[in-house]
Amino acid sequence: MLILPPLPQILTLDSNNQVLEQEPIISTAILLLIVIVIPIIFEKLKLPALVGLIISGVVLGPSCWHLFESETLIISLLSDIGLAYLMFVAGLEFNIQFFRRQQSRSLLFGSLIFCLPLILGTLAGKFLGLDWHISILIGCLLPSYSPLTYPIISRLGLVNNQAVTMTMGAKVFTDIGTLLMLTLALASFDSGVFSFAHTISKLGLVIIYFVIVLVGFDWANKEFLYRFGDEEFNKFLCVLMSVFFAVVIAQLMGLTKIAGFFLAGFAVNESVGESPVKEKLIFIGSVLFIPILFIDLGLRIDLPALFQGYSTIKLLIIILSILLASKFLAAIFTKLVYRYNWQETLTIWSLSIPLVSINLAVALGGYGTGLFSVELLNCAIILVLITAIVGPWLTSLVASSAVALTFAEVRDVPRITLSKQSGESTQREFTIVVPVSNPENQKYLIEMAALLACQSQGKILPLAIAAATAKMDTPQLQAACQHSERLLAQATAQSESLGASAEPLLRIDDGFADGICRTAREQRANLIIMGWGKRTGLRARLFGNIIDNVLWAAHCPVAIASLVESPSRIGRILIPMENLINPSLTPLHFAQTLADANQSQITVINICDRRTSSDEVTARRSHISSLVSQLVIPNPPDIQIITHENPIQAILQAARLYDLVILPSMRHLTTPGGLAISDVADELFRQLTCSIIILGEPQHDQQATFSNNPPDQTDLIQSWVLRYK
Template identity: 60%
Template sequence: MELISQVLVLEPTSQVLGKEPIVPFAILLVVILVIPIMFERLRLPGLVGLVFSGLVLGPSGWNLFQSDSPMINLLSEIGLIYLLFVAGLEVNLEKFRRQKSRAFGFASLTFSVPLVIGTLLGLILGYGWNTSILVGSLFASYTLLAYPIISRLGVVNNEAVTVTIGATLFTDIGAVLILAVCVAVAHAGTFSFAKLLTLLGWLTIYSVVIVTGFDWAGKEFFKRSGDDEGNKFLFVLLSVFLAAVGAQLMGVEKIVGAFLAGLAVNEAVGEGPVKEKVVFIGSVLFIPIFFVDLGLLINLPAFANNPDTLKLTLLMIVGLIATKLIAAFLTKLVYRYKWQEMLTIWSLSLPQVGTTLAGTLVGYRAGLLPLEVLHSIIVLMLVTSTLGPLMTSRIAVGLNSSPAEDPAPPVPEQNTPEADSAFTIVVPVYNPHTQQHLIEMAALLARQSQAKIIPLAIATAAAHMDAPQLEASLQRSEWLLSKATAQSRALGVAAEPVLRIDDAFAQGISRAAREQKANLIVMGWGKRTGLRARLFGNVIDGVLWASHCPVAVTRLVESPKKIQRILVPIENLTAPTLQPIQFAQMLAEANQSHITVLNVCDRRTSSSKIAWRRSHLSLLVSKLALANPPEIQIIAHENVAQAILQAARLYDLVVLPFIRNRTSPGGLAISDVTTQLARQLTCSIVMLGEPQRTQVNVITSHAVPSITSTV
């Protein structure tokens, strides 16, 4: 035993890593978890940290990993496919259709100008036509890393922004197709127009079959699979890999098939829990490993000691920024946009991440792009992914939204069916420990709006209606409802309990709320977080996706009757959501509480602009015609979440408005303010989620995936 232990002690670490594949995988997981968080706190994109991690762990650093490792190669290859698939899945077809003519016009400019300049740059540097055209195509596309920023600022519906979003469909398709043709020509060895026309013909047929066939198959499968999200998820994964295999059989790069598969299932998947899971799997595992693998390919000594590489990198950065600016300026002239809109278009089209990096890696592996071009494109990605969102956050502030897209008055509206009947509050009951506070919250709101409370219990269906499990669930649900009814009557509020048998909690809650013509759903959540909740979703996620009315997700640390000071943070003044203020006002009138509406602006905001924001917010609040107008407070701070956390120390309740938004491909550049607040606030919280149909931009960047509902 002593001899064995001595041998194990003396065995080099590198040999242990080589013999145990689980060790490098564990290191990768640590890197993916820790590094992006550290870089985002430095206000740098998380993907920059992942590439830097690959550089440190690879041959140019500690030499723990090799780029030719079978495990890393496999995971990186899946990440590459996933990256292009998500790029196709995230194309906003609705915004494209809304402004398709102008989107095509801008796409033509922002694609052709960089393509021509990039091709000329390649020819000047001595590359062949095939390589030069590929370099030009890498400049042509762009990634909407700043989407969460423009969503938070409330300018998504501005025409110039919508055009920029819609144009990604054309630029991504163009870049992917040029990549496919260049690689196929390189593999063919000899070039002829006959071969090129044959390739384009087969590529066109393949694209039509994938886009139309998978779209039809996806819609039919989703229609027949009901609410089984697991089968839908597997169908989407099967689609992307079948398309990738089909592309390889045709001699086309597999990422072309992956991108087309994303476009094909785009409408079938829609905005919902299935898409959330699909994007989540890639963004937390495979796509980050792809970026780490890119870092492994960087040869730092060769990059630093080669003046030509440094010159090439500088030329590429300057060339890209200049060509995107020219394209944005020409778009301004053609469509008569304002200077601020032109600069916003420019900043949105700068980041080169998804399609650009995928095409670069494929071109490098195919022998089309030399190592110095790979180095230059990676540096270009790091610069533009940092510069683009930073510029957008500064330029897009105050950009006007289209008048047609202004948000409607808070629910309930006077012309809706719900307004014709009594105000109704549905309270799902499941956890007896949180039920008392939930009923108290609903009772306070009900008394102020002459509403009725509907305690709702869901008994999950079994295969047979006489199954003992269903009988036990029904008995427990009846007990919870009788308890909720007694609590409501004790509080002096009418209650009409509803027991429903359904396949799942989330669908049962949203369907029952619709049937009861509910105006509000009041739910609770627990403090548990974990990977399972993020991966498979939870009841809150499902209700938020499907609900027709607002959903108040509550975490109450004490009885709602004791709430005396309420804080309502409103970040976006361009298109603010006023419903949380109304919600807080109803609760305040019941308790005679005090409300403060808080807006956080940049620390460098001048005193005159702060005064304008205060008067503007007061004007917006005055439109609600409240009996006791809330106090307006403006704080200048460099960190929104920290400012709210500091202010919340003096309050009993914080009302956070939020709505689900799409994420950028890979989800690596998103900062979720609401998640941070939910984790760190010690007082009671109500997060008021609005229906998916409401186009209102609020404080958060996307949904809160780490909350496990205990209703």
């Protein structure tokens, strides 16, 4: 009987290692499996995906199974690309609007949180007997921070809080300052001897390089895109050209490539803007290169050496203590100057704790030049792991208290004004565009649109898109037009039978999403109603489906509906409201119009932690009542506060008693490391058994949170509430 050795022993056989080295396709397949499975598991555990990827590297590396080694050609190549992409994405995703909103506060806090950790970290290195170059690099590990916790802040509606915007704005100072020190330290390193004259000359080169990239590239990109940037491939080429030129110039000047990648992303940040090009650039690195970089970091961790002696653990404790203490001191100083409350101060501190992109670049840059030993590299990687777990946990803990304090202190809720900007805009018919392509869901979509149109004295525009071809007389185009005309005839007949005015539209266009958005803009539509489409498959994940592209480009609200029964039978409507600081009232307006047509009952729920006090629950209910009172509607909705540790499960349990759930659109966000955050709406769509509608608001309204004043929602909702004046 053949007895096989345990799996770890199998994986350490030389033959298996040779096979993996000779067949990179096998290695790539295993890595892709890890990249797909591990983030899903760790998201279920409420832990950042990068933690799982690094742990996977430890398990598969020399410390455990010895299946992979960091020096393997395929891993080394993909990891180098991942580091480059990590730095590029860090610069590309940086939001300069935060810095512009509070320049003085961001500069002060940025100076404090850059200088204190840098100085204390450098002194700690000298205290441990290290030379100046290594000590400075240890100091450079600590100042910069990654907005790993920003999705939590965004979900809680604190993006407009002064303390939060100041903290996010200070990143521009800490990131560029850290890269400046890193570039200077690596460039001035000459045979391990610190030379003051050599350092001064290199400082001049570094400053010149930063000016060339940040000023020159920014101007060149804007000029190029202004003249030739109408097409997406021109934008792609412009971005890639900027990256390669920045790295080439850095190498010609004898500087590190790491700064070149970051500055290239920072330079094209504003010129690319919030466009599909930016999302696709980030996505390419997010799904492959950056995750493999994190796996490679796990492969580099030497667990036996880490626990063999106390020197590495002692060094880790010292660096972690300095990190937490120095950033807490910076937050305290800022509190004293600007008189923030304790909840805001702790939120500032928690936001500045996670270390990911710039910090890893410092560690790998020091290790690549021989300044950092394996022990120092292991400390830096474990530091990233610890802060990636502690930072989000602290933020979710203290930011929830900050939210409670914020809306508990609200005395007067500003009311929405409905002043007419022009007679034409207020007298225009309420227009609903309904793309028709699938006969299976077309019936309920038209019925939903008819209910809204009749209640708002508006009209329906059934829209069919025929895919354009090179020649307008091809049989394929003729067949597509005939099929579209049949769908339009059915939609028009159904609309008229329901008492709604309908004007069918047939459009020939290159893309379905572009055709829908262009038609809605040309017809000055107030709403687009679409059916839920397929969101799986490689093409949908790479380029997004039609829904994603319409949500991105539409000028008006977009309702994505999955209806399991006739809209006329909807009697109870549930609206979860999570963001209480800057809530979107569009779902409530939509629900109220539908409820008036069906005589339905609306319930607004807010989910909070089980530890929430009764006073805070009362404050939440009072605040939501104040928000709802802005609508001036005859039948106010019911308001419920639910305590639960899992918002998704709370919504699923509450939805059992309702016919329809309406959610605001939650954009597919990414961390600065590029790892995707799971979409709550997707999860609810998969599990809810009742009808569900996701309402996506125009892009300009999603960006309105960056203004100093609350967003003006008059244009967006005027047509919904005009009849209640």
